[in-house]
Amino acid sequence: MSKNLTIQEKLIKKYHKCEKVTNLKQLLYRSSDIYGSRIAFKLKNDKGEIYPVSYKEFKQDIVQLGTYLIELGFLGKRIAVIGKNSYQWAVSYFASTIVGIVVPLDKELHDDDVINFLNISESVCVLGDTKNLKGILEKKSNLTNQDICMISLDLEKKSNFAKFDSLEHSEVYYINDCISKGKEFLIQGNTDFDAIEIDPDEMRILLFTSGTTGNAKGVCLSHRNVCSNITSIYGIVKVKRSDLFFSILPLHHTYECTIGFLLPLYSGASICYCDGLRYILKNIGEYHPSVILCVPLLLENMHKNIIKNMNKTLPKKYVKSPNENPYDNLPGLIKHVVKSKVKNTLGGRLRVFIVGAASVNPSIAADFETECSPLVAGNNDFYHKDDSCGLPIPNVTYKIDSPNENGDGEILVKGPNVMLGYYNMPDETAKVLKDGWFHTGDIGRIDEQGFLYITGRCKSVIVTKNGKNIYPEEVEYYLNDNPLVSESLVLGIQKDDDDETYINAQILPNIEAITEYLKGAVPTKDEIKKIMSDIVASVNNKLPNYKHIKGFIIRDKEFEKTTTQKIKRYGDNTKIDNNDDK
Structure with missing residues (x-):
C-alpha cells in the first residue's frame, strides 16, 4: 500500500524541468545560443516607438562593453552600476559581474550615501545615469579613489559635464562609445572576455541594503546564489517564451533583478520597462505584458483604481459604495463584460502577477484571480493559498x-x-x-x-509592559483593508508619565474615496476625523484588547518609502507629536 504523500512531496514530483546554470556568464551564453534571434527586450526610442533587441544582440553588447572594461584594467575589480531601469543598466550589470564584482546602487540614494558606498566597496568604475554621475562629481573630493572611471548610461551626448572640467580625472565616457571601442578590440582578435572563468561560489555581487529599518549593510552574493534562485523559481512558476515581463520595481533590488530580469532571460521571454510609477497603466496599454512583478502596495493601488473605475461605469443599481467591489453582485452577462474590460485595462495579455517582498491582502488576491488572471504571491503553479507566501522553492x-x-x-x-x-x-x-x-x-x-x-x-515588533508581542503589520492590514484609508503606519509609543507602551496609528486618508463616500462633498477636517475614528473603532473590534489602537494621527502627505514602495519604519515617518494624538 503506497503512503499518502504530503503536498510538498507532491510538489517535488510536479516541478517544471530546467537546465541548471551556476554562473551568469553561462546563463548569458546559453540563452544567446538557444534563443538567438528571439526578442530579449522591447524598448522605446526618443519618438516613443517600440523596437526589439534580440538575445544575440544583447550578448554582443555585453561582450563588447566587458572587453573594454578589461582593457581599462577592471578585471576582478568592483564596478558600480546606478540608474533607472533600462537596457543600458542591464548590459552594464552583466558586463560588470562577469568582468569583476558588480555593485548595484539605488538611484534614489543621497549623493553622500552614494559616495560612502563607492568608498566602502572600493569601486574603480561607476556606470550611471547622468543625474547620478553629476551628483558624484559634485562630491568628488570625498571619494577615496579620485581616479574612479565614470561611464554615462545616456545614449546621446546631450549631457553637459563642462562645469566639472576643472576637476582632475573628471572625464565622463559614454556607454555606446565604450561598446564601440570594445567591438574594435574584438575585431583585432581580443578574446579576454571569452576567456574569463568564474568561480560560482566567490563574491561577484555586492549590494547595499537598508531595508525599512535603517543601518545599511553590504550583502555579499555569489553567482551560484543568484542562479540557484533562478532555476528554483523556474521549477515552480512556468515562464513561457512568449511571455513579456513588465519591469516596474528598481533593478538594483535583488527581487526585481532576479525574477524580473534574470529569470525571463534564462527562460527565453522578453522584458519591457516602465517609464515611471505614474505611467504604469499607460505603459501596460502600450506593451501588453503577460507577467507583472510587483509588491503588495502597487497591487493594492491598482486594485483600488480598477474598483473605482468599475463603479463609475456600472449602472447605479449595482453599486453599493463607490469603493466597494461590486463584482460578486453582478448578473452573469455583466460579469463577463466587466471581466473583459478589466483584462483590457491590464493590457489584454496579462496571465500572472508575481507579488513578493511582503504579504498580500488575500481578498485582493482573490479579486484578481476572479476578475483578471492568476496571481502568484510566492506561491507556485500547482498549490497555493491566497493568504500564504507559499511552499518552499526547490532546494530551499x-x-x-x-x-x-x-x-x-x-x-x-x-x-x-x-x-x-x-x-x-x-x-x-x-x-x-x-x-x-x-x-x-x-x-x-x-x-x-x-x-x-x-x-x-522582529525589529518592528511592539512589546507591551506585560510581555505581549504586537506585530504592527497585522494592525496595518486591517486599517489598509478599508478603501477610505490610503496607507497607515502603526507604532508603539510611551507617554511621558507612563511606562506602558501604547499602540498609535498614523493614517493617510483616501480623500478622493471619502469625497465619493460623502456623495461628492469635499470632506471637512471634522468629517475626516469622524470617519477615521469610526474605522479605528471597527478595527479594534476585530482585535484583542492589548492590540487596540489607543490613539491616531491623521496625515496630510504620503509616508516616505523605500524604492520598493515599502513604508520606512524609521526617520521622519516615526516622529510623532503626542499633542496631535487623536
Whole structure:
C-alpha cells in the first residue's frame, strides 16, 4: 500500500524541468545560443516607438562593453552600476559581474550615501545615469579613489559635464562609445572576455541594503546564489517564451533583478520597462505584458483604481459604495463584460502577477484571480493559498525558530540562495548565519501543510509592559483593508508619565474615496476625523484588547518609502507629536 504523500512531496514530483546554470556568464551564453534571434527586450526610442533587441544582440553588447572594461584594467575589480531601469543598466550589470564584482546602487540614494558606498566597496568604475554621475562629481573630493572611471548610461551626448572640467580625472565616457571601442578590440582578435572563468561560489555581487529599518549593510552574493534562485523559481512558476515581463520595481533590488530580469532571460521571454510609477497603466496599454512583478502596495493601488473605475461605469443599481467591489453582485452577462474590460485595462495579455517582498491582502488576491488572471504571491503553479507566501522553492528549506503558542517565530532559511555574508562585518554575519541557517528577521508561521505565512518583522515588533508581542503589520492590514484609508503606519509609543507602551496609528486618508463616500462633498477636517475614528473603532473590534489602537494621527502627505514602495519604519515617518494624538 503506497503512503499518502504530503503536498510538498507532491510538489517535488510536479516541478517544471530546467537546465541548471551556476554562473551568469553561462546563463548569458546559453540563452544567446538557444534563443538567438528571439526578442530579449522591447524598448522605446526618443519618438516613443517600440523596437526589439534580440538575445544575440544583447550578448554582443555585453561582450563588447566587458572587453573594454578589461582593457581599462577592471578585471576582478568592483564596478558600480546606478540608474533607472533600462537596457543600458542591464548590459552594464552583466558586463560588470562577469568582468569583476558588480555593485548595484539605488538611484534614489543621497549623493553622500552614494559616495560612502563607492568608498566602502572600493569601486574603480561607476556606470550611471547622468543625474547620478553629476551628483558624484559634485562630491568628488570625498571619494577615496579620485581616479574612479565614470561611464554615462545616456545614449546621446546631450549631457553637459563642462562645469566639472576643472576637476582632475573628471572625464565622463559614454556607454555606446565604450561598446564601440570594445567591438574594435574584438575585431583585432581580443578574446579576454571569452576567456574569463568564474568561480560560482566567490563574491561577484555586492549590494547595499537598508531595508525599512535603517543601518545599511553590504550583502555579499555569489553567482551560484543568484542562479540557484533562478532555476528554483523556474521549477515552480512556468515562464513561457512568449511571455513579456513588465519591469516596474528598481533593478538594483535583488527581487526585481532576479525574477524580473534574470529569470525571463534564462527562460527565453522578453522584458519591457516602465517609464515611471505614474505611467504604469499607460505603459501596460502600450506593451501588453503577460507577467507583472510587483509588491503588495502597487497591487493594492491598482486594485483600488480598477474598483473605482468599475463603479463609475456600472449602472447605479449595482453599486453599493463607490469603493466597494461590486463584482460578486453582478448578473452573469455583466460579469463577463466587466471581466473583459478589466483584462483590457491590464493590457489584454496579462496571465500572472508575481507579488513578493511582503504579504498580500488575500481578498485582493482573490479579486484578481476572479476578475483578471492568476496571481502568484510566492506561491507556485500547482498549490497555493491566497493568504500564504507559499511552499518552499526547490532546494530551499525553512523552519520557525522558538515558536510561541500561536506558532509564530523567526523564519530561518537554508539553501544555495543564502548570501555569503555581510561585507567586512563578521560579527553581524555571525548573528544571522548560524549552523547554515539564515535568520531572516521576519516573523511567521508554517501551517500543517507546510505553507509559510509572514506576520511581521522582529525589529518592528511592539512589546507591551506585560510581555505581549504586537506585530504592527497585522494592525496595518486591517486599517489598509478599508478603501477610505490610503496607507497607515502603526507604532508603539510611551507617554511621558507612563511606562506602558501604547499602540498609535498614523493614517493617510483616501480623500478622493471619502469625497465619493460623502456623495461628492469635499470632506471637512471634522468629517475626516469622524470617519477615521469610526474605522479605528471597527478595527479594534476585530482585535484583542492589548492590540487596540489607543490613539491616531491623521496625515496630510504620503509616508516616505523605500524604492520598493515599502513604508520606512524609521526617520521622519516615526516622529510623532503626542499633542496631535487623536
